[in-house]
Amino acid sequence: MSAVEQVRELYERYPCPSLTVGDDLILDLALGIGMAVRDKTLEGRRVLDAGCGTGHQLLGLASQYPGASFTGMDLSQSSLDVARELRDRNRLTNVELERGAIGGDGFEGPYDLIVMTGVLHCLDDPRAGLAWLAERLAPGGLMYLWLFHSFGEHQRLIDRELVRLLSGGDTGEEGLSVVHRLGFGRSAGRYGTHSSATGDPRDQDVLDADAYLHPVMRTHRFGDAARLFEDLDGIGWFALNGVNWDGGGKILDLGRRHPSSPVFLSDADLFDDEDLLARYAALPVAERAAVMELRLAPTGFTVVAGTPGAEESCEPRIAGNVLLRNGTATPGGTGG
Numbered sequence: 001m002s003a004v005e006q007v008r009e010l011y012e013r014y015p016c017p018s019l020t021v022g023d024d025l026i027l028d029l030a031l032g033i034g035m036a037v038r039d040k041t042l043e044g045r046r047v048l049d050a051g052c053g054t055g056h057q058l059l060g061l062a063s064q065y066p067g068a069s070f071t072g073m074d075l076s077q078s079s080l081d082v083a084r085e086l087r088d089r090n091r092l093t094n095v096e097l098e099r100g101a102i103g104g105d106g107f108e109g110p111y112d113l114i115v116m117t118g119v120l121h122c123l124d125d126p127r128a129g130l131a132w133l134a135e136r137l138a139p140g141g142l143m144y145l146w147l148f149h150s151f152g153e154h155q156r157l158i159d160r161e162l163v164r165l166l167s168g169g170d171t172g173e174e175g176l177s178v179v180h181r182l183g184f185g186r187s188a189g190r191y192g193t194h195s196s197a198t199g200d201p202r203d204q205d206v207l208d209a210d211a212y213l214h215p216v217m218r219t220h221r222f223g224d225a226a227r228l229f230e231d232l233d234g235i236g237w238f239a240l241n242g243v244n245w246d247g248g249g250k251i252l253d254l255g256r257r258h259p260s261s262p263v264f265l266s267d268a269d270l271f272d273d274e275d276l277l278a279r280y281a282a283l284p285v286a287e288r289a290a291v292m293e294l295r296l297a298p299t300g301f302t303v304v305a306g307t308p309g310a311e312e313s314c315e316p317r318i319a320g321n322v323l324l325r326n327g328t329a330t331p332g333g334t335g336g
Contacts, residue, residue, distance in 0.1 A: 003215055004075070006171065006215040007122050010171050010209065010214060011074075011078065011079050016079065016210045017206060018054050018206060019205075020082070020202075021089060026056040026057045027061075029117060030057075030060050030061045032241065036314055036318060041065065045069075045113060046112050046138070047070045047071070048071050048113075049070065049072045050115070050116045052072030052079075052080075053074055055080075055087065058115075059087055059092055061115070062095045068094065069094050071095075073097075073102075084097055113142050113144065114143045118300075120145060121147070134232055134234040137306075142304060143305045145303050147225055148217070149219060149220065149300055150219040151294075152245060152246075152296075152300070156211060170213075171213045175212075186212075223290070225238070225303055227324075236308030237308075237310075237311055238303060238324040240321040243298040243301045244302075254289060254292075270291070270292060270295045
């Protein structure tokens with residue numbers, strides 16, 4: 001069975017992030033995009049969610065931008081069934097849901113915005129998947145991605161291998177039993193305070209299956225992610241946007257273009273020693289980013305990339321977070 005089929009089979013059994021519709025939409029994605037783009041309405045824009053799962057984040061996004069049109073694609077029919085019921089319950093008429101795979105047929109667009117949250121690690125060839133998405137961007141189009149970070153996920157990678165060996169690679173009930181007997185479990189707030197649907201007690205099984213039984217798991221440092229976009233046709237630049245850790249997250253403003261705010265990660269969040277703060281502040285942007293990830297060990301992070309010129313449609317702080325431009329890493333690029 002191919003990795004793609006294994007991923008599909010897992011999510012048919014455990015639609016993510018919730019087996020049931022529940023009462024709430026997840027607004028993390030809507031809030032993140034609202035902090036990244038200048039256009040606060042997305043009026044008339046076409047948006048693709050590549051790997052929408054049960055749609056809790058996609059529909060949260062669509063509820064905040066009624067003037068935009070949204071397409072959610074996913075491999076899993078079970079996940080899409082939940083998403084359709086959730087869409088209908090919330091009376092959202094600006095969302096289409098279709099079964100499909102990144103790298104497959106259809107979904108030609110062009111799209112003004114493509115979002116992909118927690119999906120890149122599933123792909124056999126992440127760069128090929130990104131190229132497929134980039135081909136579907138309209139001129140001036142943006143990509144918004146959430147990725148697992150290598151540092152904060154290091155222990156989970158170890159735990160996943162232990163589960164795989166003791167379960168014989170089972171991705172069903174036997175595998176989940178091994179997860180629980182080992183005492184492993186994913187906290188609902190591991191990737192931000194509102195990143196999971198938890199209306200049904202069975203959703204914990206969904207979170208644990210996704211965390212420990214998923215057949216593919218790739219993590220990235222900031223520099224790794226930037227290199228995936230290097231010389232990618234149609235992509236002019238790549239920038240960091242935000243970081244997550246267990247129980248919280250902050251928006252990044254490495255160029256210091258925004259007034260001090262609790263929403264933004266500050267230098268004081270990293271150091272309270274004046275000499276270290278001065279040393280950190282004197283570094284180039286990419287090296288400050290590297291220090292930040294070494295200091296925080298994030299569980300995940302969001303990035304924004306776009307076609308040439310699309311940076312103008314983003315908030316000014318995004319320009320200060322750029323790690324790659326026109327296929328060339330900025331001086332002092334982050335490590336792998």
